[in-house]
Amino acid sequence: MEVLLCVILASIATSHGYIQIASRSPIGTLYRWKQIDYEFATPEARQEAINNGQFIQANVIPLGIERWKDRVFVSTPAWKKGVPATLSSLPIGAPSESPRLEPYPNWDWHNAANCTGFTSVFRMSIDHCGVMWILDSGQVEAFETPRQICPPTLIAINLNTDTVVARYPIPSEFVLQNSLITNLVVDSRDVRCRDLHVYIADAWRFGLIVFREEDAAFWRFSHYSFYPEPLLSNYTLHGLNYQWSDGLFGMSLGKYQQGDRPLYYHSMSSSLEFVVATSVIRDPARVSNAVGEFKLLGDSRGADGQVSAAAVDRNGVMFFNLISRDSIGCWDTRKPYSSRNLIIVAQNNQTMIFPNDLRIDHEVPQMAWIITNKLPMYQFNLIDPNEYNYRILYLDPVAVVQNSICQPEMINLSEYNYTF
Numbered sequence: 182m183e184v185l186l187c188v189i190l191a192s193i194a195t196s197h198g199y200i201q202i203a204s205r206s207p208i209g210t211l212y213r214w215k216q217i218d219y220e221f222a223t224p225e226a227r228q229e230a231i232n233n234g235q236f237i238q239a240n241v242i243p244l245g246i247e248r249w250k251d252r253v254f255v256s257t258p259a260w261k262k263g264v265p266a267t268l269s270s271l272p273i274g275a276p277s278e279s280p281r282l283e284p285y286p287n288w289d290w291h292n293a294a295n296c297t298g299f300t301s302v303f304r305m306s307i308d309h310c311g312v313m314w315i316l317d318s319g320q321v322e323a324f325e326t327p328r329q330i331c332p333p334t335l336i337a338i339n340l341n342t343d344t345v346v347a348r349y350p351i352p353s354e355f356v357l358q359n360s361l362i363t364n365l366v367v368d369s370r371d372v373r374c375r376d377l378h379v380y381i382a383d384a385w386r387f388g389l390i391v392f393r394e395e396d397a398a399f400w401r402f403s404h405y406s407f408y409p410e411p412l413l414s415n416y417t418l419h420g421l422n423y424q425w426s427d428g429l430f431g432m433s434l435g436k437y438q439q440g441d442r443p444l445y446y447h448s449m450s451s452s453l454e455f456v457v458a459t460s461v462i463r464d465p466a467r468v469s470n471a472v473g474e475f476k477l478l479g480d481s482r483g484a485d486g487q488v489s490a491a492a493v494d495r496n497g498v499m500f501f502n503l504i505s506r507d508s509i510g511c512w513d514t515r516k517p518y519s520s521r522n523l524i525i526v527a528q529n530n531q532t533m534i535f536p537n538d539l540r541i542d543h544e545v546p547q548m549a550w551i552i553t554n555k556l557p558m559y560q561f562n563l564i565d566p567n568e569y570n571y572r573i574l575y576l577d578p579v580a581v582v583q584n585s586i587c588q589p590e591m592i593n594l595s596e597y598n599y600t601f
């Protein structure tokens with residue numbers, strides 16, 4: 182296994198000027214792939230899947246990442262034809278640096294002919310009791326000729342027994358025409374994960390869907406802060422120009438204190454971060470009565486400040502993927518969301534092209550897990566199969582912010598020289 186320690190030098194100045202770079206970044210590569218492959222029952226079964234078009238290797242892209250104990254879970258959405266399995270697991274200590282994905286919980290869930298199995302899993306969020314909540318979009322071939330073959334569905338899998346324990350199709354009244362339900366974050370609080378809620382983002386129809394496990398109820402908020410910013414919808418990445426108008430996307434939960442907890446969120450095509458109290462969105466009575474509760478957090482992240490996923494660690498430090506800057510940023514949630522308090526902890530224009538998902542696990546000490554997947558290149562069929570295109574990275578959230586403004590104890594701003 183290749184373990185890579187890249188140290189980002191403090192002296193690297195950004196040409197963009199909004200976010201500075203931290204002094205040292207302990208970050209490693211768990212796995213990397215040129216192309217994704219699966220563990221089929223036999224080599225013949227693999228060859229047969231290739232021959233009959235069920236497995237088209239170039240069409241498989243990893244998207245979501247989660248970690249539980251000695252495994253990581255990876256989703257591979259059915260965005261183009263030929264994705265034989267949409268959710269897989271991998272041991273953390275595989276001998277190969279490009280291990281084959283093992284369909285999870287087993288192949289049967291990926292071969293089910295109707296909506297009893299998995300269709301196209303986007304992302305996963307694991308609660309601290311060991312249940313993985315997965316978001317199945319129910320849609321196939323989104324990058325070719327999109328077909329909604331099953332309703333978007335929330336599925337719960339017990340990771341101790343590897344069994345699907347519940348599935349909750351999102352009721353059609355909360356799924357609008359052309360909705361793209363892309364992301365989820367589970368809010369589990371007490372020891373036994375009672376009173377569990379899941380927050381779900383609709384990036385194309387700009388909604389926040391809330392799920393309450395207790396009675397399997399759903400409701401949906403709309404708000405103008407879920408929309409994209411026009412100019413931030415125009416992306417340029419490594420010379421490739423494209424337009425994505427994605428709204429509400431990244432969500433992360435702050436610390437639970439005094440009976441409440443903030444949900445930080447942003448649209449993907451945006452440079453702004455917002456916050457809402459979860460006590461507000463957990464109350465279905467507030468659906469059309471909460472417009473003033475969704476608040477701008479602070480400064481803009483600048484012209485190339487689009488962020489996909491974000492997560493907050495136990496120390497209250499948020500990490501976020503800067504998709505137009507091949508970078509991961511941090512922010513200590515106790516400090517104002519201002520330019521001087523946002524820094525980059527990792528940046529690499531070869532190994533970190535399009536950091537897409539980012540999750541922080543429940544271990545002690547915690548680790549952050551990131552998937553980088555060159556999504557724009559995949560969309561335009563520009564993936565070079567001779568290069569490493571897809572990576573699972575990890576970073577130590579405590580070490581990575583040492584002696585930087587993201588370190589919680591670090592409060593004396595005058596210790597640091599910032600250039601803008």
Ligand SMILES: *[C@@H]1O[C@H](CO)[C@@H](O)[C@H](O)[C@H]1NC(C)=O
Pocket residue numbers: 293294295296297
């Ligand atoms: C759906 O799949 C289940 C389990 O494989 C099967 O029992 C059922 O008959 C199928 N329904 C349809 C309409 O194909």
Ligand SMILES: *[C@@H]1O[C@H](CO)[C@@H](O)[C@H](O)[C@H]1NC(C)=O
Pocket residue numbers: 412415416417422
């Ligand atoms: C979009 O970005 C391209 C490339 O940077 C630029 O040429 C174009 O003017 C931009 N469009 C708008 C509306 O800003």
Ligand SMILES: *[C@@H]1O[C@H](CO)[C@@H](O)[C@H](O)[C@H]1NC(C)=O
Pocket residue numbers: 419530531
């Ligand atoms: C990547 O970064 C290096 C070092 O900053 C720079 O020399 C190189 O031109 C960059 N390459 C691309 C493709 O941006």
Ligand SMILES: *[C@@H]1O[C@H](CO)[C@@H](O)[C@H](O)[C@H]1NC(C)=O
Pocket residue numbers: 593595596
């Ligand atoms: C902050 O740091 C500066 C420079 O090291 C020092 O002069 C000042 O006393 C510090 N302030 C506090 C409150 O610690």
